[in-house]
Amino acid sequence: MRDPSVDEHRLDIGSEYHMDDIKGIFDSGGFMAGINPRKDEHGDVEYIVLTSSGDSHYSDHLRGDRVRYIGQDHGDGDQPTSGRNGRLIAQCDELSVPIYFFSRESKGEDWEYEGLVDVVDHEYISDGTRMINRFLLEKLGIPSSDDYEEVEKAVVKENDDPPLEEDTDETEETGSRKTRSALFRRRVKRYYDETCAICGSNRKTPEGNSEIEAAHIYPRRENGRDHYRNGLALCRLHHWAFDSGWISATDDFEILVRQEDGRDESEEFASLEGNQLILPSSEDHWPLPKYLQKHREMHDFDSV
Structure with a gap:
């Protein structure tokens, strides 16, 4: 800035x-x-x-x-x-x-x-x-x-293996968590070149604004870390599907789809099963397995 x-x-x-x-x-x-x-x-x-x-x-x-x-x-x-x-x-x-x-x-x-x-x-x-x-x-x-610059510098200095959750002491200052969230959103979208990691879409509005959103793998509502390795760039449809538990991924970045008999959603997303996530060019920006594991655990993928 x-x-x-x-x-x-x-x-x-x-x-x-x-x-x-x-x-x-x-x-x-x-x-x-x-x-x-x-x-x-x-x-x-x-x-x-x-x-x-x-x-x-x-x-x-x-x-x-x-x-x-x-x-x-x-x-x-x-x-x-x-x-x-x-x-x-x-x-x-x-x-x-x-x-x-x-x-x-x-x-x-x-x-x-x-x-x-x-x-x-x-x-x-x-x-x-x-x-x-x-x-x-x-x-x-x-x-x-x-204040923005101070938070940004702290985020840049973070190592490539951050904890699962935000540190309460680290983010207790007013505005720190909100600023980290803003930086998370921008870094994830940039690393994925504003392309959906699931379907590869990069749709834009007539004015050139990207549809792509930055999704937390281990969700923010559970105090998930605002770190780019806890993030995926997703289109709005697949952001919803990922957050609601219709889609997850293995530690090897293979897409998993929940199978529920009689549900249109299972059929709609079935063709994605087994595909590989579309990841950033740098391995340093890929999601960490511990976040994917937590997502599968939350949505019972490891039990099906």
């Missing part, structure tokens, strides 16, 4: 800031509602400031750590996928610059700082009258790019 010229030590999550304070922190002129990319002296985007007002016509919705964010307006016509929207879309593939997120419930000069956010997904869809950019954001729970 690019190191921006921002007075980040003055930003505290949950604190309210007058617009004049925000201008001082970012050493910039005024900010308009919505997406505010800021460039460095070379013309490259250095950081992005997002503002979301509850009473605006953008219809943004904050639900816990996830935010449904409507892109930059464009008069009465379709919103473009270029310009300010394009700057944010670019962060779907790689969070290369910090995204600072501020919100408010009503009109006024004070904004609450929500911390850095990651762009999880982007859709270009119709709202019934025109095409709009709809983003899914995730609040990382960290205030600055320095």
Whole structure:
């Protein structure tokens, strides 16, 4: 992530800031509602400031750590996928610059700082009258790019044989687990070249966004490790099938399919039985057998 010229030590999550304070922190002129990319002296985007007002016509919705964010307006016509929207879309593939997120419930000069956010997904869809950019954001729970960099460095230093589960002491700091999750998602998709490990698909939307998702082998709900060797890149169908126990894999990466008499799902996935997972080019990025073993155990594959 690019190191921006921002007075980040003055930003505290949950604190309210007058617009004049925000201008001082970012050493910039005024900010308009919505997406505010800021460039460095070379013309490259250095950081992005997002503002979301509850009473605006953008219809943004904050639900816990996830935010449904409507892109930059464009008069009465379709919103473009270029310009300010394009700057944010670019962060779907790689969070290369910090995204600072501020919100408010009503009109006024004070904004609450929500911390850095990651762009999880982007859709270009119709709202019934025109095409709009709809983003899914995730609040990382960290205030600055320095915090992000610290977690990233710790992840990079991890050895190739991490434990099954996250270390509570290691991730107890606010935002550490969320940032690790964001890094996990990006690394897995990159190592698998945004291709499904089960079927080999790499479908993209008309705007070029990949359908591929990063799946935990030993699931996060069981405190599974946010490490790329506990991950598979999967299309949405096979992500669901893997998580629900219709599909698993042997330690030698051979695909297993659950056989249930009279179930359409068994027939649908039957042709995958015995195929090899499509793995990254580097063996260092392949899944570890202990995670696959845990997945088979959870879904009773070793008993059938």
